[in-house]
Amino acid sequence: MKVGLLFGSFNPIHTGHLILANFMATHTDLDAVWLVVSPQSPFKIGQEMLPEEERLALVQLAIRGNNRLEALDIEFRMPKPSYTIDTLDALRRRYSEHQFVLLMGEDNLPGLTRWKEAERILADYAVYVYPRPGVDITTVETRANTWVVDAPLLDISATFIRECVQKGKSIRYLVPDAVEARILSQGYWRT
């Protein structure tokens, strides 16, 4: 299988992630997309987050019934912060029968040089880059193993979802119904 990997904090997962993941899993040569929940992004240290188990539960609710998408908790049992190259290597060792592709927003490419072993990520793994609003595609360096996929996107973020909930504003359709129901019933970001 050729598997796309979408790494994220997913605090919480939203329709933007889901549109992208499902498009990649169904409109490209990928057979599946795995959503890897990162307990601790190296770039979000000190930021308050829902417990990783709860972020994973929300991802599982969101993708229920979609057999091309899967939620992964592999980073829960790895050292923190969660370095993507270490997870890529662990996945490759564990699933040697699969071919892995990293999915990445264009907005993340300039910052990639600050990632652990960025050069090796690009040398050892294919990357499918999708455009993000406000980023000029011509400024993005395209490399041998990097492919731009013109996926339809929704311009929302987890930050926006949390802000809406904090202000008592609706998040209907911005997250799946089951995710909305759980966020509201648990009272997340309300106080």
Ligand SMILES: Nc1ncnc2c1ncn2[C@@H]1O[C@H](COP(=O)(O)OP(=O)(O)OP(=O)(O)O)[C@@H](O)[C@H]1O
């Ligand atoms: N609307 C979106 N469409 C496509 N990709 C997205 C969207 N929002 C986030 N992503 C990408 O999904 C991955 C995981 O995102 P992450 O969990 O950090 O969510 P986020 O919405 O960017 O969170 P936050 O607002 O809390 O920073 C990142 O690579 C991010 O660039």
Ligand SMILES: O=C(O)c1ccc[n+]([C@@H]2O[C@H](COP(=O)([O-])O)[C@@H](O)[C@H]2O)c1
């Ligand atoms: O490997 C790294 O050095 C690295 C640096 C920054 C971010 N990442 C990963 O990228 C994903 C999205 O991170 P963020 O900060 O945009 O939520 C998440 O899975 C992080 O672990 C990874």
